[in-house]
Amino acid sequence: MLKATLGPNGLTGTLPELEWDTPDQLGAVPDMPVDMLPPVISDWIQRIAETYSCQRCVPACLFMTALSGVVGSRIGIRPYRQLSLLIYPNFWGGVVGDPGTGKTPIMNATMAPFDVWNRRISDSRKSEKAAREAELDAISAEVAALKSDLGDATDADKTTIKGQLEELYIRRDSVPKKGRYGIVQDCTAEAMAELMRDNPGGIVNIRDEIAGFLRPLDNESAGGARSFMIEAQNGGRPFTQHRIKRGDVEIPSVTLTLIGGIQPAKLASYIADAISADSDRNDGLVQRLQMVPCPASLPFIVNDSNDEPPQDVISRILEIDDALPHQVDEQGQWKPLLINVNEGAHDAWAAWVQTWMDEVVSVESQTHIKGHLSKFRTLMPSLALLFALLDARDTVTAGDMDLAGRWCDYMQQHARRMYSLGQSGGTPVDVFIEKIKAGKITDGMAVGEITHAKILGRATTKVLPGVITTLTKAGWIQIIPGSRKKIIRINPLIIKQLGVNNGQ
Numbered sequence: 001m002l003k004a005t006l007g008p009n010g011l012t013g014t015l016p017e018l019e020w021d022t023p024d025q026l027g028a029v030p031d032m033p034v035d036m037l038p039p040v041i042s043d044w045i046q047r048i049a050e051t052y053s054c055q056r057c058v059p060a061c062l063f064m065t066a067l068s069g070v071v072g073s074r075i076g077i078r079p080y081r082q083l084s085l086l087i088y089p090n091f092w093g094g095v096v097g098d099p100g101t102g103k104t105p106i107m108n109a110t111m112a113p114f115d116v117w118n119r120r121i122s123d124s125r126k127s128e129k130a131a132r133e134a135e136l137d138a139i140s141a142e143v144a145a146l147k148s149d150l151g152d153a154t155d156a157d158k159t160t161i162k163g164q165l166e167e168l169y170i171r172r173d174s175v176p177k178k179g180r181y182g183i184v185q186d187c188t189a190e191a192m193a194e195l196m197r198d199n200p201g202g203i204v205n206i207r208d209e210i211a212g213f214l215r216p217l218d219n220e221s222a223g224g225a226r227s228f229m230i231e232a233q234n235g236g237r238p239f240t241q242h243r244i245k246r247g248d249v250e251i252p253s254v255t256l257t258l259i260g261g262i263q264p265a266k267l268a269s270y271i272a273d274a275i276s277a278d279s280d281r282n283d284g285l286v287q288r289l290q291m292v293p294c295p296a297s298l299p300f301i302v303n304d305s306n307d308e309p310p311q312d313v314i315s316r317i318l319e320i321d322d323a324l325p326h327q328v329d330e331q332g333q334w335k336p337l338l339i340n341v342n343e344g345a346h347d348a349w350a351a352w353v354q355t356w357m358d359e360v361v362s363v364e365s366q367t368h369i370k371g372h373l374s375k376f377r378t379l380m381p382s383l384a385l386l387f388a389l390l391d392a393r394d395t396v397t398a399g400d401m402d403l404a405g406r407w408c409d410y411m412q413q414h415a416r417r418m419y420s421l422g423q424s425g426g427t428p429v430d431v432f433i434e435k436i437k438a439g440k441i442t443d444g445m446a447v448g449e450i451t452h453a454k455i456l457g458r459a460t461t462k463v464l465p466g467v468i469t470t471l472t473k474a475g476w477i478q479i480i481p482g483s484r485k486k487i488i489r490i491n492p493l494i495i496k497q498l499g500v501n502n503g504q
Contacts (some may be wrong), residue, residue: 020491023475026077026429027420028296029413032057036406038390043166044310051305052106055295057410062110062259065291067094067386069257070117070182070317072202073236074324075337075389077396079349079381089382090202090235092258093291094210096267096418101259101297102207110207111259113309114319118182118204121316125179132175139172182328185432189225192232192256193241193249200334201326202235202255204258210260210289214270217285226285232256233288236336252334262292268421275368276420290379294417320389339385344398349384352405353377360412372415376408383407428463429470433455436490437498447479450488 037045037060048059059175073088097103146161146168147314153161178198184205186196195203207213224241226491232254275446328334341349356376364370381396383404388396435441440455447464455462455465468488471477476494480487 015127018478018480018489020478020493021475022299023491023494024473025296026433026470026474026476027292027417029057029410029417031055031296032060032410036060036403036410038090038387038403040316040390041313044313047305048106048307050301051303051307052102052109053295053298053300053303054102054106055298057293057414058106058295061093061291061293061411062095062107064089064386065259066111067317067320067390068093068382069204069259070114070321071324071386071389072257073253073255073336074201074326075339076236076340076384077339077381077385079341079346079353079384081346086236086338087378087381087385088236088255090233090255090257090387091290091379091382092233092288094258094260094262094289096262096264096292096421097297098263107206107208107259107261109307112307113314114183114204116314117317117321121180121182125181126310128179132179135175136172138174139168143168145243171345189228190241193228193239193251193254196232196239196251196254196256197249199326200251200253200255200328200338201324202257203252204257204259207258209266210258210262211241211270213260214285216267218273227453228254229256230285230288233258238334253327253336264421265293267418271419271421284324284371287368287375289418290372290375290415291411292418293411294421307392316390316392321391336462337425338387340395342395342397345384345396345401348401348405349381352380352401356380356405356408366419369416369419373412374418376412379411380404381409412464428456428459428467428476431497432467432471436494437500439500441488441490443495444490445488446482447486447488 032055034042034046034056041060041063045056045059045063047055048054052194058328066090068091071089073090076086076088078084078086095103095106108374142166147164150158150161178195181195181199181203184192184195184203185207192203192205205213215471217229228239228241231237233256235255236253239251241249241251253295262307323338325335357374364373380401384396384400387400387403388394389398432441435455441450447468450456451461451464456463468477470477472479476491478489478491479488
């Protein structure tokens with residue numbers, strides 16, 4: 001364990017040298033337990049975490065979000081026995097991290113098996129494009145030939161030719177316009193709608209910076225795009241866009257999965273606006289970021305390991321893709337599959353959702369967090385469905401539901417951490433740290449001096465004991481009893497981290 005020593009610094013010449021552990025990150029969420037990782041990806045996810053010096057929760061959440069994009073609205077789950085509620089396993093996720101923390105390499109490593117999936121789709125689309133163009137050329141040739149016959153045709157023949165032309169026009173309109181897509185990057189809402197028309201099972205949108213996706217939706221002129229994206233996250237519903245120039249775009253099932261990184265400062269700014277009670281942005285868009293960990297930073301350790309995905313992970317993703325529909329049927333109808341749910345799973349769901357609503361959602365006082373956590377009612381069965389598919393099963397069990405419930409408990413901690421980024425004013429602990437940075441609280445200062453000067457504000461006497469307890473447990477400070485007063489010592493690693501001289 002890393003140790004740091006600090007001498008008296010000439011303050012009194014009597015303060016003892018101290019031994020320090022590496023300080024904890026305040027508010028950091030513990031890492032995801034290994035037994036929460038689905039078996040088929042467990043070893044690989046742990047290897048990514050070790051290779052890139054990150055918590056396991058980061059690649060785990062990225063993987064499950066990407067898998068939700070592969071599945072999209074192609075198969076659903078009915079967690080209740082009688083209630084017709086149908087949930088599709090589609091959600092938005094990513095990772096919060098400052099620049100330089102390695103978000104992009106971690107995303108690239110985790111997305112590697114899905115890149116294989118996407119390349120297969122792209123290769124198929126390119127080959128199908130030639131077939132589509134050939135079909136359109138053949139139709140155009142038939143249309144041209146029939147039109148040339150109209151001039152000399154009798155009235156009876158003209159009626160027959162017109163009927164034949166109508167059939168050709170219907171056939172031409174039924175030819176897919178774009179073909180199948182898996183992953184897209186930079187794409188407007190209008191272009192996304194065009195793609196979704198041929199991709200009722202859903203599309204995965206990967207953004208290196210999620211803020212670049214969210215901010216344009218805040219413009220007043222983007223009201224239609226914003227509502228479209230909210231609808232797309234719900235997944236599985238038909239949607240029609242009406243535009244004067246482009247005409248109608250009828251989407252059998254509008255479904256979008258969003259994956260990306262986001263910097264804490266940008267997220268804090270966005271959340272602060274989005275959770276304001278009188279803000280027109282408080283419409284539930286930010287609450288759809290359900291699989292977004294705010295991980296603790298770990299010390300960098302060189303690890304020259306092979307981070308390539310195992311073949312069994314790639315094969316499982318491709319097997320899942322092959323087993324699910326991705327196009328409308330011959331009648332133009334979108335018919336997704338429905339996974340089986342056994343009796344134990346129904347019971348586990350009913351028990352979990354009742355407890356979740358009674359003991360978590362209903363007692364939450366902050367409206368934005370209440371709204372976020374209430375959406376876990378769709379996240380939980382969605383995860384259970386994905387766990388079953390990863391295990392190559394066509395039936396969701398109580399074990400899948402129980403594991404999904406543990407994921408919800410865990411992601412609740414990250415959700416609270418995420419929303420804390422957008423809260424203004426700061427806690428007493430935040431104020432104490434800011435005073436250290438400003439040089440108002442220094443190493444060797446007497447506790448009584450902080451109280452007397454009301455350095456933390458009018459409530460200093462009331463809040464200081466709690467602040468000291470929190471920072472002492474985190475290894476940021478130590479309280480040293482003196483002959484007449486208690487002295488605050490500050491971990492030199494914290495002094496260095498905050499970039500202050502602080503009397504040294």
